[in-house]
Amino acid sequence: MSKVRVLVGTRKGAFILTSDGKREKWDVSGPHFAGWEMYHLKGSPADPNRIYASQTSGWFGQIIQRSDDGGKTWHQPGTPPGEPTTAPDGMPKGESNKFMYDTSAETGKPLTTHQFYDGTQHPWEFKRVWHLEPSLTDPNTVYAGVEDAAIFRSTDGGQNWKELSGLRGHGTGPKWQPGAGGMCLHTIILDPSNPKRIWTAISAAGAFRSDDSGENWKPINKGLRSQYIPDQDAEVGHCVHHIAMNPTRPGVLFMQKHWDVMRSDDAGDNWHEVSGNLPTDFGFAIDVHAHEPETVYVVPITSDGLHYVQDGKLRVYRSRTGGNEWEALTKGLPQKDCYVNVLRDAMAVDSLDKCGIYFGTSGGQVYASADAGDSWNPIVRDLPGVLSVEVQTLK
Amino acid sequence: MIRVMLPTHLRTLAHLKGDVELEVAPPVTQRAVLDALEARYPMLRGTIRDHVTLQRRAFLRFFACEEDLSHESPDAPLPEAVASGKEPFVIIGAIAGG
Numbered sequence: 001m002s003k004v005r006v007l008v009g010t011r012k013g014a015f016i017l018t019s020d021g022k023r024e025k026w027d028v029s030g031p032h033f034a035g036w037e038m039y040h041l042k043g044s045p046a047d048p049n050r051i052y053a054s055q056t057s058g059w060f061g062q063i064i065q066r067s068d069d070g071g072k073t074w075h076q077p078g079t080p081p082g083e084p085t086t087a088p089d090g091m092p093k094g095e096s097n098k099f100m101y102d103t104s105a106e107t108g109k110p111l112t113t114h115q116f117y118d119g120t121q122h123p124w125e126f127k128r129v130w131h132l133e134p135s136l137t138d139p140n141t142v143y144a145g146v147e148d149a150a151i152f153r154s155t156d157g158g159q160n161w162k163e164l165s166g167l168r169g170h171g172t173g174p175k176w177q178p179g180a181g182g183m184c185l186h187t188i189i190l191d192p193s194n195p196k197r198i199w200t201a202i203s204a205a206g207a208f209r210s211d212d213s214g215e216n217w218k219p220i221n222k223g224l225r226s227q228y229i230p231d232q233d234a235e236v237g238h239c240v241h242h243i244a245m246n247p248t249r250p251g252v253l254f255m256q257k258h259w260d261v262m263r264s265d266d267a268g269d270n271w272h273e274v275s276g277n278l279p280t281d282f283g284f285a286i287d288v289h290a291h292e293p294e295t296v297y298v299v300p301i302t303s304d305g306l307h308y309v310q311d312g313k314l315r316v317y318r319s320r321t322g323g324n325e326w327e328a329l330t331k332g333l334p335q336k337d338c339y340v341n342v343l344r345d346a347m348a349v350d351s352l353d354k355c356g357i358y359f360g361t362s363g364g365q366v367y368a369s370a371d372a373g374d375s376w377n378p379i380v381r382d383l384p385g386v387l388s389v390e391v392q393t394l395k
Numbered sequence: 396m397i398r399v400m401l402p403t404h405l406r407t408l409a410h411l412k413g414d415v416e417l418e419v420a421p422p423v424t425q426r427a428v429l430d431a432l433e434a435r436y437p438m439l440r441g442t443i444r445d446h447v448t449l450q451r452r453a454f455l456r457f458f459a460c461e462e463d464l465s466h467e468s469p470d471a472p473l474p475e476a477v478a479s480g481k482e483p484f485v486i487i488g489a490i491a492g493g
Contacts, residue, residue: 035404059454059488060404060442076438097441 009038223271274323360386
């Protein structure tokens, strides 16, 4: 029988929630890495027991953790295959927290500064890993989206990281500037139909695509309009909050921008707005049904100044028409006195026959729907604020 | 033998239950102590000082003998009481928040 494993990153540790295919009864393990901010955990599609985790702290910096047994045990990558994971004195090996921006002469581009809040140029400074995206085919290859915005790749299971510097170096990098949450690369999507194609998104720069395995990149923001930049149609400067894609239809992308829900039917070359009848089109999370590529989910948030759901009601909105026509999903969700937020990486879908939808809130609840959003139940109610939710569907 | 006290989260990361004891050849300086600490516990690299600049991370402090040594030169000799192991070299997370 199928199982699901929900990987939850919170402000004070990671939690792993497991259930059978019915998704009614849940086991909760954790906190793993108690006290640390867990920005993101994600399992390898090629080996579900391989899970990568971003562990971070304002005091101690960035750590990468890895599990090879489905989250039961963890270690910092750094031990070659076949070797013991501990040193002779019994201590664990591993050093995997080294993210060095590429300043080599080979790039031909001195990638030294970006635009800061005050309009001056500011040096790139590594702060943390926001998103980990394991390769679709190789458990040892994983991509990291970091703040200040850049993309790194490891091909040795997370031990060593190398920047794909063509993203920062393609020309618009000095014009990028941080959003209120920092200048982070938070979205990485790998194309299952074209192993050379990668999409990324950066706040506040926009969306970018590589068609050559991350070597060269170009902005793909045509059609985005943002009132908070002087040129509303600028090539970069758009605060893209998240992008989602159904893997069976890789050319079609859905975007939750700062304001506006957007859609592209040509792999990001052109975007058009599909906010339609949403009560507010500000938000962070967006995802697509696993089997119905025209069914999209968002959680509208009141505004950029009020980062909580509107009118005290937690409502997921679903469109079955690829946008524009949205319906509120409320069954099982609080419809009174609720003022939580749902962050950009805190929504995910499983791939069971009846698609399951999951999301976590700033109030520490993780909600699940086993019927594509028609009804919801809390798996847990009182975790620390949820930063990310990912789901693994296990056979 | 130099004694080093680590904050709880770094002890957890290094799988330690108490203080660290390190052999450090003279002269005993901040840099020598941290080099020895990171050599023995490579998982701590980058958590106390920057990988490249080796600057102390902003929200960590170095205390010893009831003195704040955070702004001392990393190559300045540590107090004799630390070098002799009588007093620990304390790495502590700065107060942050409210």
